Amino acid sequence: MKFKPKKFSLDHKKLDQNFYLQPTLKVARELLGKIIVRQFNGQILAGRIVETEAYIGESDPACHAYGGMTPRNKIMYLPGGYAYVYFTYGMHYCFNVVTEKEGFPAAVLIRAVEPIEGIELMKKFRNTNNIYNLTNGPAKFCQAFKIDKSLNGTSLLGDEIFIVDSDDDIKFTIGRSQRIGISAGTDKKWRFFIRGNPFVSKVKIKSK
DNA sequence: CTCTGGATTAGCT
DNA sequence: GCTAATCCAGAGC
Numbered sequence: 001m002k003f004k005p006k007k008f009s010l011d012h013k014k015l016d017q018n019f020y021l022q023p024t025l026k027v028a029r030e031l032l033g034k035i036i037v038r039q040f041n042g043q044i045l046a047g048r049i050v051e052t053e054a055y056i057g058e059s060d061p062a063c064h065a066y067g068g069m070t071p072r073n074k075i076m077y078l079p080g081g082y083a084y085v086y087f088t089y090g091m092h093y094c095f096n097v098v099t100e101k102e103g104f105p106a107a108v109l110i111r112a113v114e115p116i117e118g119i120e121l122m123k124k125f126r127n128t129n130n131i132y133n134l135t136n137g138p139a140k141f142c143q144a145f146k147i148d149k150s151l152n153g154t155s156l157l158g159d160e161i162f163i164v165d166s167d168d169d170i171k172f173t174i175g176r177s178q179r180i181g182i183s184a185g186t187d188k189k190w191r192f193f194i195r196g197n198p199f200v201s202k203v204k205i206k207s208k
Numbered sequence: 209c210t211c212t213g214g215a216t217t218a219g220c221t
Numbered sequence: 222g223c224t225a226a227t228c229c230a231g232a233g234c
Contacts, residue, residue, distance in 0.1 A: 053226070062226070072219060090216030092227050109226060139227050181226055204227095 012164040017157060020080030024099040024106040027080070028054040029192050031097070031163070033170055036113060038145045038161045043121060045145050047113030047135055048166070050197045053179045054190040055096070056106045062185030065105030075153050076105035083161060085142070085152040092139035095147050097156065097163070111180070111191070112136045114199040115144070137201045172197070180204065 012035065020027060031049050038045040055063040055076075064073040064086065075084040076098055084096040084107050096107035113135045115122055122134045122144035135141045142148070147161070156162050175195040178186050180203060193200045 055226070064226080070220075086226085087218060088225055089227050090218080090225085092225095094226060096226085111226085137227070179226070183225090 012167060014157070015163045015165060017079070017081040020097065020099055020156065021101060022080070022099065024054045024056045024108060025190065027097065027099045028052045028108045028190065029174060031108060031110075032174060032192055032194055033166050033172065035116065035164050035166055036110065036145075036161070037117075037164060038147070039159055040146060043118060045118035045121060046116045047141075047145075048116055049110060049112075049163075050114050051110075051112035051193040051200045052191070053109040053111055054106070054192075055109065056190070058105060060185055060188070062179060062182040062188075063105065066184075069105070073105060076107050077103055078153075081156050083151050083154045083156060085147060085149055087149060089139075093142040093148050094138040095142050095145075095151075109138055110141060111138045112193070112199055112201045113141055114197065132198055136199050140201075177203070 031052050034049050035046055036049055057063060058065050058068055060066060065076050069077055072086060075082060078098050079102040080099040082098040084098050085093055087093055094109060096109050098107050100106045115131060115134055119131065123129055125146055126134050126140065126144050135144045151161060154160055172194045175193045176189050177191045178189050179191045
């Protein structure tokens with residue numbers, strides 16, 4: 001299958017804060033198909049979101065806010081519409097969209113996107129020419145989109161990084177599973193993905 | 209194809 | 222001190 005970037009226009013409507021204030025599972029589902037845009041140095045990177053995971057509240061054992069606020073997770077307590085970026089495994093970043101009302105810690109992890117714009121730059125950042133290996137994982141997506149801790153706490157209503165609606169007539173069905181790479185909270189099926197999309201990450205359920 | 213271990217450090221206990 | 226919302230290379234089948 002040959003990859004053809006789909007049409008993309010910056011005229012598409014930027015998602016407003018009301019979208020992010022909604023229940024996290026709804027946001028996680030509805031982010032599928034939407035387009036995440038990153039601007040820096042006058043360059044544009046964009047991709048269609050094809051895989052997400054929800055992390056919800058202090059009682060979700062897989063959520064970073066499990067057990068209460070700490071210096072790392074405090075961004076999750078902001079009202080919906082902020083970026084929560086964290087560093088893990090000594091070398092990787094992961095990007096989340098904060099959801100729900102202020103004081104309730106919840107976020108949606110962007111696990112994979114389908115590259116649309118700025119593909120050559122993504123290949124450079126990822127040091128690979130294989131388009132299917134650019135953004136099919138949460139840390140790969142961050143590397144391809146030049147996302148690091150400096151974006152932690154950034155508003156998604158600004159211009160550095162934001163998400164726009166898709167007005168294409170793209171039809172897809174949504175798949176659902178347990179979350180990937182966690183050892184607690186595996187009973188919850190809070191991962192969502194576009195069924196059949198070749199840019200969804202490889203599934204490896206952590207066995208424990 | 210599948211499976212295993214190493215990389216490398218911030219954040220918590 | 223231990224582990225992590227990951228990724229990659231290498232080994233074996």
